[in-house]
Amino acid sequence: MDTGKESATETAMQMPPRNVDGLRELAIRIGRDEADVSLGGKAHTVLAKLLERPEEVAVRTITELAASLDVNASTLTRLSTRLGYAGFADFQSVFRDSLAQRHRHFYSEQAERIVASRKTRARNAAPEVDMVVKLARESIGNVEGFIAQLSPADLRGAARLLADAKRVRVHGLRQFSALASFLCYGLGMIRTDVALLDAHGLGVAEGLAQLQRGDVVIVASVAPYTRSVVDAALAAKEAGCTVIAITDTLASPLVPPARHAFLVPHESSFFSNSIGAYFVFCEGLLNLVAAHLGKRSLQALERRERLIAALGIEST
Incomplete structure (x- = not known):
């Protein structure tokens, strides 16, 4: 038996995700008891709530996040290390990196969606009208969104x-x-x-x-x-x-x-x-x-x- 190779494989399996999507997948596997790491019910709930607000996790301090979740800052530190990160700062860097990557290509990705939907619009009776109507309805949704939190x-x-x-x-x-x-x-x-x-x-x-x-x-x-x-x-x-x-x-x-x-x-x-x-x-x-x-x-x-x-x- 090659214990060196076995040890390397085990280490690789324990490496925590380095992007938010990977962290979401890990959270799902933990909930199904299919992951190498396990969390208590409270810790798993905290992780799920953090994944619901990735932009906040990226920019807020550990104290602010803990207060918003009604937990102690030490809870977030323990969660981070339990998942395999060096500490909360290492855990938070996953969210910061993902946010930076998403913002880096914001405009081109928005335009790409427009181009990709061109074929679908061409089959409609009035594709130009459809595009304007869609944008207008999206704006209405945004208005309703800010009204709800005034x-x-x-x-x-x-x-x-x-x-x-x-x-x-x-x-x-x-x-x-x-x-x-x-x-x-x-x-x-x-x-x-x-x-x-x-x-x-x-x-x-x-x-x-x-x-x-x-x-x-x-x-x-x-x-x-x-x-x-x-x-x-x-x-x-x-x-x-x-x-x-x-x-x-x-x-x-x-x-x-x-x-x-x-x-x-x-x-x-x-x-x-x-x-x-x-x-x-x-x-x-x-x-x-x-x-x-x-x-x-x-x-x-x-x-x-x-x-x-x-x-x-x-x-x-």
Whole structure:
């Protein structure tokens, strides 16, 4: 008997999965009592819950995850080592690597699905209409998704901040630069001193330097997150500004620095992030700010109307 080969084989069998899919398969085999490792009922339940929220596991601390699962941090450490990992950090790296890999090919994979469905659409009577209808229904689903998790307290708090803060700055890049501009325009209709954080292209640091403690910075980004927006949110909080985040999940890196975080899904067959639901949410938020301002918003809008008329901006 070649004990060396036998030992190597045993070691290979004990190597833990290095991707989330492999970890899911292991969890299933453990539940069926078909794996080399066994877990108690509580530990197996914790593992299943972690696999239900892979993005959160990738970015949250062991303390935050333990609190969200109502267990001790030591429970997660023991689970990690029981599965064969060196510790929780090693276990978490599986989720981080999988998340990074998925985000690396986000746009091309979205587009690939569109191309792959082309043959199916060609057999339909009106494939162009079908594609638009599908996207519209997906956006409706995203709207229903954010409605289901709206917090009255967060909405009230954010509206109050946006109405009463001395200065408001908005920051969103790439696709979300459009949302940032929309928010600036809407807020600027009903209050003063609202602008994009990097309005003049002088840089985020210069924009933040113009703010004071208590001013509000709205940031917007979704997976795959724009790193500079995340950095700006962290810097704004560190500078004493109040951060409001418009993002997608609790796993978003914009959530920790934010006093109020609003989560809007963007599940869609669109080749980029679907942002229709984000505009709907922002319209609602703007209405809340206007309601909080009361007569002040009405006076601002009336003044705007007088200026539009005086300058002959609108045609009849």
